[in-house]
Amino acid sequence: MAENRAEFLAAAQALLGPRGLTRDPELVTPWLTDWRDRFTGRALALASPTSTAEVAGLLRLCTLHRIPIVPQGGNSGMSGGATPGADGGELLLSLRRMNTIRALETAARQVTAEAGVILETLHKAAEDQGLRFPLSLGGKGSATVGGLVSTNAGGTQVLRHGSMRALVLGLEAVLPDGSVFDATIPLKKDNRGFDLKQLLIGSEGTLGIVTAATLRLVPAVAERRVIWAGLDSIVAARELLLHCEAAEGDALEGFEVLPDHCLDRVVAFLPGARSPLAGAHRWHALIELVADASGAETLGERAEAMIATAFERGLVADAAIASNEAQAEAFWQLRENIAPAERAGGPAVQHDVSVPLADVPGFVEAVVPAVEARFPGTRAVAFGHLGDGNVHFHVLAPPATNDAAAWQENEGKTISRFVHDQVTHWHGSISAEHGIGQLKRDELARLGDPVALALMARVKTALDPLGIMNPGKLL
Amino acid sequence: MAENRAEFLAAAQALLGPRGLTRDPELVTPWLTDWRDRFTGRALALASPTSTAEVAGLLRLCTLHRIPIVPQGGNSGMSGGATPGADGGELLLSLRRMNTIRALETAARQVTAEAGVILETLHKAAEDQGLRFPLSLGGKGSATVGGLVSTNAGGTQVLRHGSMRALVLGLEAVLPDGSVFDATIPLKKDNRGFDLKQLLIGSEGTLGIVTAATLRLVPAVAERRVIWAGLDSIVAARELLLHCEAAEGDALEGFEVLPDHCLDRVVAFLPGARSPLAGAHRWHALIELVADASGAETLGERAEAMIATAFERGLVADAAIASNEAQAEAFWQLRENIAPAERAGGPAVQHDVSVPLADVPGFVEAVVPAVEARFPGTRAVAFGHLGDGNVHFHVLAPPATNDAAAWQENEGKTISRFVHDQVTHWHGSISAEHGIGQLKRDELARLGDPVALALMARVKTALDPLGIMNPGKLL
Numbered sequence: 042m043a044e045n046r047a048e049f050l051a052a053a054q055a056l057l058g059p060r061g062l063t064r065d066p067e068l069v070t071p072w073l074t075d076w077r078d079r080f081t082g083r084a085l086a087l088a089s090p091t092s093t094a095e096v097a098g099l100l101r102l103c104t105l106h107r108i109p110i111v112p113q114g115g116n117s118g119m120s121g122g123a124t125p126g127a128d129g130g131e132l133l134l135s136l137r138r139m140n141t142i143r144a145l146e147t148a149a150r151q152v153t154a155e156a157g158v159i160l161e162t163l164h165k166a167a168e169d170q171g172l173r174f175p176l177s178l179g180g181k182g183s184a185t186v187g188g189l190v191s192t193n194a195g196g197t198q199v200l201r202h203g204s205m206r207a208l209v210l211g212l213e214a215v216l217p218d219g220s221v222f223d224a225t226i227p228l229k230k231d232n233r234g235f236d237l238k239q240l241l242i243g244s245e246g247t248l249g250i251v252t253a254a255t256l257r258l259v260p261a262v263a264e265r266r267v268i269w270a271g272l273d274s275i276v277a278a279r280e281l282l283l284h285c286e287a288a289e290g291d292a293l294e295g296f297e298v299l300p301d302h303c304l305d306r307v308v309a310f311l312p313g314a315r316s317p318l319a320g321a322h323r324w325h326a327l328i329e330l331v332a333d334a335s336g337a338e339t340l341g342e343r344a345e346a347m348i349a350t351a352f353e354r355g356l357v358a359d360a361a362i363a364s365n366e367a368q369a370e371a372f373w374q375l376r377e378n379i380a381p382a383e384r385a386g387g388p389a390v391q392h393d394v395s396v397p398l399a400d401v402p403g404f405v406e407a408v409v410p411a412v413e414a415r416f417p418g419t420r421a422v423a424f425g426h427l428g429d430g431n432v433h434f435h436v437l438a439p440p441a442t443n444d445a446a447a448w449q450e451n452e453g454k455t456i457s458r459f460v461h462d463q464v465t466h467w468h469g470s471i472s473a474e475h476g477i478g479q480l481k482r483d484e485l486a487r488l489g490d491p492v493a494l495a496l497m498a499r500v501k502t503a504l505d506p507l508g509i510m511n512p513g514k515l516l
Numbered sequence: 517m518a519e520n521r522a523e524f525l526a527a528a529q530a531l532l533g534p535r536g537l538t539r540d541p542e543l544v545t546p547w548l549t550d551w552r553d554r555f556t557g558r559a560l561a562l563a564s565p566t567s568t569a570e571v572a573g574l575l576r577l578c579t580l581h582r583i584p585i586v587p588q589g590g591n592s593g594m595s596g597g598a599t600p601g602a603d604g605g606e607l608l609l610s611l612r613r614m615n616t617i618r619a620l621e622t623a624a625r626q627v628t629a630e631a632g633v634i635l636e637t638l639h640k641a642a643e644d645q646g647l648r649f650p651l652s653l654g655g656k657g658s659a660t661v662g663g664l665v666s667t668n669a670g671g672t673q674v675l676r677h678g679s680m681r682a683l684v685l686g687l688e689a690v691l692p693d694g695s696v697f698d699a700t701i702p703l704k705k706d707n708r709g710f711d712l713k714q715l716l717i718g719s720e721g722t723l724g725i726v727t728a729a730t731l732r733l734v735p736a737v738a739e740r741r742v743i744w745a746g747l748d749s750i751v752a753a754r755e756l757l758l759h760c761e762a763a764e765g766d767a768l769e770g771f772e773v774l775p776d777h778c779l780d781r782v783v784a785f786l787p788g789a790r791s792p793l794a795g796a797h798r799w800h801a802l803i804e805l806v807a808d809a810s811g812a813e814t815l816g817e818r819a820e821a822m823i824a825t826a827f828e829r830g831l832v833a834d835a836a837i838a839s840n841e842a843q844a845e846a847f848w849q850l851r852e853n854i855a856p857a858e859r860a861g862g863p864a865v866q867h868d869v870s871v872p873l874a875d876v877p878g879f880v881e882a883v884v885p886a887v888e889a890r891f892p893g894t895r896a897v898a899f900g901h902l903g904d905g906n907v908h909f910h911v912l913a914p915p916a917t918n919d920a921a922a923w924q925e926n927e928g929k930t931i932s933r934f935v936h937d938q939v940t941h942w943h944g945s946i947s948a949e950h951g952i953g954q955l956k957r958d959e960l961a962r963l964g965d966p967v968a969l970a971l972m973a974r975v976k977t978a979l980d981p982l983g984i985m986n987p988g989k990l991l
Contacts, residue, residue: 148758149874193707204705220967229904230679230870231945232668232718233952233960234972234990239714243707260762283623287735288810291766335763395705399624429704470706477708485708492695496979497709503978504971515709 046085046130049106053088053132056098061138062088072133075124076117076180080479082125084111084133091138093213093221093252100250101219103132109509110134112246114188115159117180119393120478122192122245126513136187139252142166143225150258151210153225156187156251163256172258175202187251193243195474200428201294202259204474205242211255212238216248217505225255240500245476246511248504260333265294266344267329267369270351271322271359275300275427276402278326281356282427285328288347292336295329297376299424307375310382317372318359326427327376379424388438388445390453394464395473398430405432408463412436416456431473434460461488477515485515521560521605524581528563528607531573536613537563547608550599551592551655555954557600559586559608566613568688568696568727575725576694578607584984585609587721589663590634592655594868595953597667597720601988611662614727617641618700625733626685628700631662631726638731647733650677654852662726668718670949675903676769677734679949680717686730687713691723692980700730715975720951721986723979735808740769741819742804742844745826746797746834750775750902751877753801756831757902760803763822767811770804772851774899782850785857792847793834801902802851854899858910863920865928867909869939870948876905883938887911891931906948909935936963952990960990 054062063069064086074081085108090096103110109131113123125131136156142163143153147170154163160174160181167174178184178196188194190212195204202208210227224238241249272278278298285293301323308314318325330347332340344362351357363369383389396404405423412421418439425433436456442448461471465488477485486494494516501516502508529537538544539561549556560583565571578585584606588598600606611631617638618628622645629638635649635656642649653659653671663669665687670679677683685702699713716724747753753773760768776798783789793800805822807815819837826832838844858864871879880898887896893914900908911931917923936946940963952960961969969991976991977983 146874149872193711195705195707199705206711216967216971220970222967222971223965224968226872226943228870228943228945228948229873230670230674230901230906230948232670232947232949233945233964234968235719235723235975236668236681236714236717237968237971237975239711240975242711244710248710260765290735290810335765395703397624397701398704399621426705431705468701470703470708472707473703473705474707489708490698492691492697493699493709493712495695496691496697496712499978500710500712500715500975503974 045106046108049102049108050086052102053086053099056102057088057090057095061090061095062086069133072113072116072135073125075121077119080121080124082127082131083129084125085130087133087135089135089138093215096215096250096252097219097221099134100215100217103509104218104507107507107509108132109512110250111511112136112187112191112250114156114185115180115183117183118188118192118478119475120472120480122476122478122511122514123188124479131512134250136185136250136252143253145170147172151227151255152258153211153253153255154186155253156185158186160184160186160189167258168261171261173261174256175259176205176208186254186256190242190251190254191244191246192476195429195431197295197297197426199426200296206239208257209238209242209254210257212241212251213253214241214249214251217507217510222249225253227255243476245478245515247501247515248510262331263334264337264340265329265331265369266340267327267363267372268344268348269317269361269372270326270328270357271318271320272324272326273322273358274402275324275405277356278324278427279402281326281351284351284354284356285347288350289330289343292330292332292340292343293328293428294331295327296428297327297425298427299325299376299379300422301325302420303379303422303424304375306382306386307378310385311374311378314375317361320359322358327372383422383435383437386437387440388442388448389435390449390456392434392457392460393431393473393475394434394460394469394471395429395431396464396467396469400467401427401430401432404467404469408434408460411463412456412460415459416452419456429473436460458484479514482513482515520581521583524577524583525561527577528561528574531577532563532565532570536565536570537561544608547588547591547610548600550596552594555596555599557602557606558604559600560605562608562610564610564613568690571690571725571727572694572696574609575690575692578984579693579982582982582984583607584987585725586986587611587662587666587725589631589660590655590658592658593663593667593953594950595947595955597951597953597986597989598663599954606987609725611660611725611727618728620645622647626702626730627733628686628728628730629661630728631660633661635659635661635664642733643736646736648736649731650734651680651683661729661731665717665726665729666719666721667951670904670906672770672772672901674901675771681714683732684713684717684729685732687716687726688728689716689724689726692982692985697724700728702730718951720953720990722976722990723985737806738809739812739815740804740806740844741815742802742838742847743819743823744792744836744847745801745803745832746793746795747799747801748797748833749877750799750880752831753799753902754877756801756826759826759829759831760822763825764805764818767805767807767815767818768803768903769806770802771903772802772900773902774800774851774854775897776800777895778854778897778899779850781857781861782853785860786849786853789850792836795834797833802847858897858912861912862915863913863917863923864910865924865931867932867935868906868948868950869909869935869944869946870904870906871939871942871944873905875942876902876907879942879944880907883909883935886938887931887935890934891927894931904948911935933959954989957988957990
């Protein structure tokens with residue numbers, strides 16, 4: 042082993058103790074592969090500090106001995122951003138033992154949580170105080186505050202509450218040299234220069250280690266109405282979205298869309314599932330309105346009025362408001378089973394992309410047929426968060442595809458490049474909410490704005506001159 | 517003249533033409549002093565480009581010839597950030613001729629405006645489409661989009677809509693080397709690395725020149741209710757704020773507070789003015805609820821219910837809802853005449869500071885008497901945006917003060933340092949919304965977090981290695 046590594050390990054062991062640093066393969070190996078099983082790496086050791094001071098001490102050692110660091114939260118990211126590289130020289134830094142909720146201030150509606158606090162734990166803590174943290178996603182049982190901040194995570198509630206960036210009021214981070222940037226006490230107004238926490242949010246651990254964040258909470262949901270609408274086109278879906286925003290902008294929590302064949306696959310896949318509407322419609326929208334205690338009483342009639350007006354104006358072909366919580370849940374189950382139904386049907390390549398809000402219909406109507414024409418036998422499926430301009434653009438392999446892995450590696454990559462080219466042409470983003478990590482690093486370098494990429498490289502070098510922070514990711 | 521300056525001027529003249537570059541003192545001098553008349557500088561020339569391409573060409577020349585640049589919008593900033601230094605070697609770069617509204621998209625509720633568009637013009641353009649741009653301030657007749665973005669401007673609507681940062685959806689900026697960072701087409705979700713536009717917002721022209729911004733619009737106000745409340749203490753004011761937020765969070769547009777003697781001075785100063793309430797109260801709150809068309813019908817009864825409950829819970833001593841628009845305007849006139857009434861009364865030093873939201877009452881109750889005890893004869897006045905934690909903390913000179921200028925320069929500066937020390941002790945900001953500029957640069961260096969200052973310096977050097985962007989400001 043190189044001398045610097047041996048010296049580093051001895052010093053880190055002394056700093057963190059036996060539970061804080063391990064090289065035991067049984068303990069380290071489970072964290073070396075991402076949860077989608079796409080990336081596997083090796084690590085020098087697994088460090089699990091329990092405090093900001095320990096993280097700071099560890100980063101001073103990393104700087105001294107030139108040891109690269111890969112920070113990791115719940116290891117449920119989508120782009121391999123928390124998986125180390127192949128050479129075995131990187132320190133895997135788990136934040137999972139930093140899991141204290143330092144403060145939950147009910148009147149101020151804010152919570153300061155350490156990086157290792159799991160999203161579900163945070164949800165529960167907020168609920169116990171009659172509040173909620175308005176961001177959720179599939180991996181909520183593993184995703185951590187540090188990971189959510191570092192990847193600027195999204196979800197189905199972004200329409201109303203924004204991504205993590207909009208929910209982060211304050212931040213604590215350890216910089217590569219071990220200095221601690223402490224801005225956990227939020228100020229609603231503060232014009233003392235550059236807003237440095239914005240640089241850390243979404244930087245995927247390439248600039249520093251997020252150790253805690255102060256997050257915005259909102260009142261608990263007292264009442265919701267879930268609506269299923271049948272539509273003739275995705276153009277009509279956007280018209281309906283604008284109508285709902287104008288009528289109930291402050292209550293509109295979600296607006297998801299999917300095409301008919303996507304719904305058909307879910308209904309065929311999910312035992313007991315049925316389409317919420319009797320007739321056939323080319324597109325479907327799932328709409329959720331929520332109210333806290335102050336607006337709960339009137340929500341039902343407001344939802345009915347909103348839909349009645351939509352009918353009058355010819356904005357929907359058909360619609361149903363869930364008559365109870367069980368039906369509301371059944372509507373959401375249809376949305377949440379799109380991915381499982383797709384996986385059951387055969388290989389596919391997925392793209393998490395966004396375009397300007399007004400361009401979603403144009404993009405979908407142009408790019409779906411373009412992909413299917415260019416790659417005969419494939420089926421393109423665009424669904425997702427219409428209100429965020431965030432389209433999950435999946436391309437299903439031709440039905441006769443036998444070797445799924447080979448198709449994904451060859452044809453799949455060609456398709457992805459084609460889709461990303463189209464997204465770029467539409468002034469969109471090749472990563473709407475999943476980040477870049479290892480997965481899309483080459484595509485970002487290929488398609489990103491050269492001015493933006495050069496700026497990012499300058500910032501990266503300024504903050505991490507030794508290049509030890511999550512190397513091989515993002516940039 | 518130094519050779520580089522002569523060469524630069526010749527090249528810039530060729531690039532911009534006679535209207536685009538002038539050294540005529542009659543044209544240049546009016547822009548060399550800030551509007552509060554605190555700072556005066558000299559300039560090599562006044563450049564007034566009309567396009568992003570011209571700005572880019574100019575910055576390439578500045579980089580080539582090492583010419584420092586001071587960008588300027590409406591020249592109505594509060595901290596001397598747009599006034600050049602004394603040596604006469606800096607180019608004053610006015611963005612005022614870049615005043616095109618490039619696009620106003622009604623359905624998408626967004627507007628792309630060039631840096632020189634004046635705030636009032638923007639307001640008007642939005643109104644013409646049944647929308648509004650929800651940020652306003654005293655200098656709206658001169659303040660420009662570029663200046664508002666570069667200083668992350670605030671105002672009285674931040675409570676509900678946030679500062680400029682929250683309203684900027686996209687940005688275009690020219691970097692020191694003349695490259696153009698074009699992110700004017702907004703994406704609601706985009707996780708392709710660092711959010712670079714956040715660095716430009718609030719950086720006071722020290723990193724690049726903002727040439728255009730895409731801004732968020734909201735529905736026009738269809739109805740408002742303005743309420744005046746009398747309170748026993750600022751603690752009670754915060755209780756009332758929390759009550760209003762819980763009851764009408766989505767409609768609560770403003771929540772301003774002022775102490776009794778502050779109101780008394782306004783009533784004595786403003787012809788025809790009277791206190792909205794019959795009795796005497798130690799503190800007063802001015803509350804505004806607004807609704808767009810969808811909520812207009814019920815706003816009146818909701819305002820009444822909110823105040824009735826506040827009475828029931830003992831949260832207000834007395835309150836009046838303006839019975840018509842004229843009375844509502846009269847209530848606001850009391851708030852807006854605090855500064856003029858103060859100026860008429862004698863010299864004072866002003867501090868635009870913020871503390872964590874929950875700490876405003878504690879801060880005011882501790883620091884007002886501390887200042888008055890430490891500086892006998894002075895009167896400390898804390899008023900302003902309670903809902904933003906943003907206190908305008910003014911200290912009036914003792915009544916017998918004869919030489920106002922001398923008092924401000926000597927005693928005033930000592931008082932300011934004392935106030936800033938207190939703000940720092942309370943984990944607050946010495947600049948809530950007015951920025952740092954020249955005015956508070958030394959105080960930021962004295963009191964700022966060394967880690968944050970070092971980070972800012974690194975970012976500054978990375979983006980502006982020659983140090984030509986607005987030197988002597990902020991850092």
